Amino acid sequence: MExxxxxxxxxxxxxxxxxxxxxxxxxxxxxxxxxxxxxAGFFAxxxxxxxxxxxxxxxxxxxxxxxxxxxxxxxxxLASGLIAVLVGWGTMRLRTDYLAIATIGIAEIIRHVLKxxxxxxxxxxxxxxxxxxxxxxxxxxxxxxxxxxxxxLLIERARKSPWGRVLRxxxxxxxxxxxxxxxxxxxxxxxxxxxxxxxxxxxxxFAHFNGFVSPEAFGPLYGTFLIxxxxxxxxxxxxxxxLFGTLVIWILWSGSEILTSRLPVEYVTQAGAxxxxxxxxxxxxxxxxxxEGLLPEERPKLGKPGED
Amino acid sequence: xxxxxxxxxxxxxLGSILTLGAIGVSMVFGILRFAHFAHGxxxxxxxxFGLVFVVGLxxxxxxxxxxxxGLTAGVAVLIDQTIYRRLRRTAPVILLISSFGMALxxxxxxxxxxxxNSQVFQSGIQIPHRVFGLIIKPDHVWIVAGAVVLxxxxxxxxxxxxxGKAMRAMSDNVDLALVTGIPAxxxxxxxxxxxxxxxxxAGVFLGMDTRLHPTIxxxxxxxxxxxxxxxxxxxxxxxxxxGMVIGIAMELSTLFLEPTYKPxxxxxxxxxxxxxxxxxxxxxxx
Numbered sequence: 001m002e003x004x005x006x007x008x009x010x011x012x013x014x015x016x017x018x019x020x021x022x023x024x025x026x027x028x029x030x031x032x033x034x035x036x037x038x039x040a041g042f043f044a045x046x047x048x049x050x051x052x053x054x055x056x057x058x059x060x061x062x063x064x065x066x067x068x069x070x071x072x073x074x075x076x077x078l079a080s081g082l083i084a085v086l087v088g089w090g091t092m093r094l095r096t097d098y099l100a101i102a103t104i105g106i107a108e109i110i111r112h113v114l115k116x117x118x119x120x121x122x123x124x125x126x127x128x129x130x131x132x133x134x135x136x137x138x139x140x141x142x143x144x145x146x147x148x149x150x151x152x153l154l155i156e157r158a159r160k161s162p163w164g165r166v167l168r169x170x171x172x173x174x175x176x177x178x179x180x181x182x183x184x185x186x187x188x189x190x191x192x193x194x195x196x197x198x199x200x201x202x203x204x205x206f207a208h209f210n211g212f213v214s215p216e217a218f219g220p221l222y223g224t225f226l227i228x229x230x231x232x233x234x235x236x237x238x239x240x241x242x243l244f245g246t247l248v249i250w251i252l253w254s255g256s257e258i259l260t261s262r263l264p265v266e267y268v269t270q271a272g273a274x275x276x277x278x279x280x281x282x283x284x285x286x287x288x289x290x291x292e293g294l295l296p297e298e299r300p301k302l303g304k305p306g307e308d
Numbered sequence: 309x310x311x312x313x314x315x316x317x318x319x320x321x322l323g324s325i326l327t328l329g330a331i332g333v334s335m336v337f338g339i340l341r342f343a344h345f346a347h348g349x350x351x352x353x354x355x356x357f358g359l360v361f362v363v364g365l366x367x368x369x370x371x372x373x374x375x376x377x378g379l380t381a382g383v384a385v386l387i388d389q390t391i392y393r394r395l396r397r398t399a400p401v402i403l404l405i406s407s408f409g410m411a412l413x414x415x416x417x418x419x420x421x422x423x424x425n426s427q428v429f430q431s432g433i434q435i436p437h438r439v440f441g442l443i444i445k446p447d448h449v450w451i452v453a454g455a456v457v458l459x460x461x462x463x464x465x466x467x468x469x470x471x472g473k474a475m476r477a478m479s480d481n482v483d484l485a486l487v488t489g490i491p492a493x494x495x496x497x498x499x500x501x502x503x504x505x506x507x508x509x510a511g512v513f514l515g516m517d518t519r520l521h522p523t524i525x526x527x528x529x530x531x532x533x534x535x536x537x538x539x540x541x542x543x544x545x546x547x548x549x550x551g552m553v554i555g556i557a558m559e560l561s562t563l564f565l566e567p568t569y570k571p572x573x574x575x576x577x578x579x580x581x582x583x584x585x586x587x588x589x590x591x592x593x594x
Contacts, residue, residue, distance in 0.1 A: 033401070035401055035404060035405075037345070037408060089583075090579050090582050090583040091579075091582060093586075094582060094586055096401060097337070097342060097343040097400075097401070097404060098537075098582055098586070100343055100345075100404060101343055101530075101533045101537070101578070102578075102579060102582070104345075104529075104530065105530050105533075105571075105575040105578070105579075106575075108530060108571060108575075109569075109571065109572045109575060112568050112569060112571070112572065115568070116566060116568050116569075220412070220526075221412060225408070225409070225412055228405065228408070228409075229409070232405065269423075269424060270419065270420055270423075270424075273415075273416035273417075273419040273420045273424070274416065274420060276412050276413070276415070276416040277413050277416040277417060277420070279409075279412075280409045280410070280412050280413030280416065281413065283405070283406070283409040284391055284406060284409060284410070284413075287391075287395060287402060287405065287406050287409075288391070288394055288395070291398060291402065
């Protein structure tokens with residue numbers, strides 16, 4: 001019973017961290033229609049930045065600077081945001097396909113840097129001993145959930161604000177927004193940078209929860225694909241959908257792990273591939289039969305002239 | 309100097325492979341208006357189909373090439389007909405997400421069938437030719453020759469056949485092509501046959517150059533995109549120039565950079581191109 005409870009806490013903490021990533025992606029894709037397929041890169045930069053800032057000084061990687069947890073979080077968001085500025089600068093004027101290619105490029109390059117620049121990241125051995133803001137598992141869950149709530153409230157507030165309306169208008173009809181005198185590229189850049197900074201936050205929380213970061217965790221599957229499937233399954237453009245989708249996909253993902261762990265030993269190495277295939281099929285089915293997701297975005301009610 | 313020449317040779321080999329991949333990406337992007345993220349894994353699939361024939365029929369990879377190309381083209385059409393075709397009614401960007409999922413799904417299928425470990429077409433060491441101090445592997449000669457033959461074939465197809473002309477027309481301007489009565493669905497199918505076959509050739513060549521692994525195609529996806537963008541989207545001839553520039557630049561970069569950063573070089577060229585001239589060297593679409 002106890003172990004089940006432990007697992008529940010672990011599961012919810014992971015879901016919370018991924019929910020933050022999904023909320024960041026929702027700001028980019030759901031609101032603004034930006035195709036960031038390099039979530040893993042921003043996730044990784046956040047995780048490593050916070051790790052480097054908060055671990056005690058060591059010879060095996062840059063730093064550490066032994067700074068407190070909140071500084072690590074802030075630095076992580078700043079670093080991810082800065083990378084987003086660099087990526088966004090050249091691609092905001094173009095069709096979102098180019099952003100997709102550019103972001104996947106930056107994510108792969110970040111992964112190569114993490115693996116090869118030992119002085120910075122300790123290479124494939126990763127960074128161990130990342131401190132926790134609170135000791136107990138349940139306390140950590142509370143911290144993560146508090147951050148989820150905070151991000152959710154801020155993004156929900158942003159969605160209803162004039163700023164959020166401009167973003168959604170850009171998604172629906174870029175030319176109309178341009179015609180009404182808005183600087184489309186600049187708004188896009190803002191959404192992209194803020195969304196990426198939120199992903200950096202998710203990365204930092206992941207580092208402090210896990211206590212250890214290595215390049216493995218930030219491949220295209222764990223770092224990008226699951227988050228996309230979660231957002232699309234939940235309902236792009238709907239923040240509640242982002243949260244709900246993350247929960248559903250994590251239940252599926254963990255459930256499939258429990259199922260495949262029962263396979264005979266000789267198939268164990270293949271089980272990972274089978275699970276990815278399953279999630280891949282889930283994505284195609286959702287796209288074909290329920291592209292708006294489980295919780296579709298609420299469309300604004302069209303008022304009749306004279307009303308309101 | 310000899311170093312540079314040697315790297316140029318490697319660059320032309322890599323460029324030939326990238327070219328074949330970029331042709332498909334460029335055509336699909338031009339005609340269906342989406343960046344096909346599963347193209348790298350389609351290359352991997354082609355390589356493994358090649359392996360099946362090499363092992364099963366005990367033939368050389370080159371002899372297996374046409375068979376692998378045919379099978380992969382079939383798979384490409386199958387994927388398009390079962391999934392992409394139904395998504396085409398919605399926004400092109402939905403196709404992009406779908407293809408990203410397809411990339412990972414294809415990779416898992418490959419891993420399920422052929423296992424996660426590296427394999428080779430033919431074991432044993434090839435004795436390289438030595439020409440003026442330069443090392444030239446027989447496989448490299450075959451790769452470049454094969455790519456040249458395929459590109460000439462593509463050129464004849466695009467300029468001499470009705471289907472080829474229709475493809476170029478659609479890739480130039482879809483709406484204009486449609487009003488002239490070009491059968492869109494058949495052209496789309498033709499595009500997948502062409503793109504799938506070329507991807508398979510790229511994959512087999514990649515396997516000949518190094519070894520087979522479930523992620524070989526994914527590893528070159530970024531340089532392939534870079535080549536397609538450099539050459540101009542929707543411009544199959546541009547893809548040739550783009551592939552060569554990217555391939556040679558990637559190999560030459562190893563003079564002063566770690567080889568693991570080769571994709572980063574392709575990426576840097578691509579971003580510079582997107583900033584300066586997003587339509588590519590030859591004025592493709594953006």
